[in-house]
Amino acid sequence: MSPPAPPFPEPVEARHEKGARRLVLTWDDGHVSPFPLDYLRSWCPCATCQGHAPEAKYLDLENQELVHIDGVGNYALALNWADGHNTGIYSFRLLRHLCPCDACGGEKR
Ligand SMILES: [Zn+2]
Numbered sequence: 864m865s866p867p868a869p870p871f872p873e874p875v876e877a878r879h880e881k882g883a884r885r886l887v888l889t890w891d892d893g894h895v896s897p898f899p900l901d902y903l904r905s906w907c908p909c910a911t912c913q914g915h916a917p918e919a920k921y922l923d924l925e926n927q928e929l930v931h932i933d934g935v936g937n938y939a940l941a942l943n944w945a946d947g948h949n950t951g952i953y954s955f956r957l958l959r960h961l962c963p964c965d966a967c968g969g970e971k972r
């Protein structure tokens with residue numbers, strides 16, 4: 864048996880604001896994370912984007928469009944992008960870590 868996971872916050876709502884080009888997550892602790900789409904895509908955690916570098920790198924992509932969001936189990940979101948890229952599995956823990964709001968210290972680059 865694996866040990867129980869720590870109680871990380873989980874998103875209760877994911878809202879794609881097409882006009883503002885951002886994905887807004889609302890968390891079960893009341894926190895709100897407004898992710899610009901380019902910012903989110905630039906942190907894609909998949910092996911294609913990240914290779915085997917020991918540290919995650921910021922890709923600095925532009926003009927990224929989100930077409931669909933899937934839940935993955937109860938621990939992550941899979942983001943489907945307009946260019947067909949869909950292998951990025953963003954764990955809730957990663958998403959919360961990347962939160963770009965002022966209270967979380969702004970965007971991580
Ligand atoms: Zn990727």
Ligand SMILES: [Zn+2]
Nearest residue numbers: 962964966967
């Ligand atoms: Zn935040």
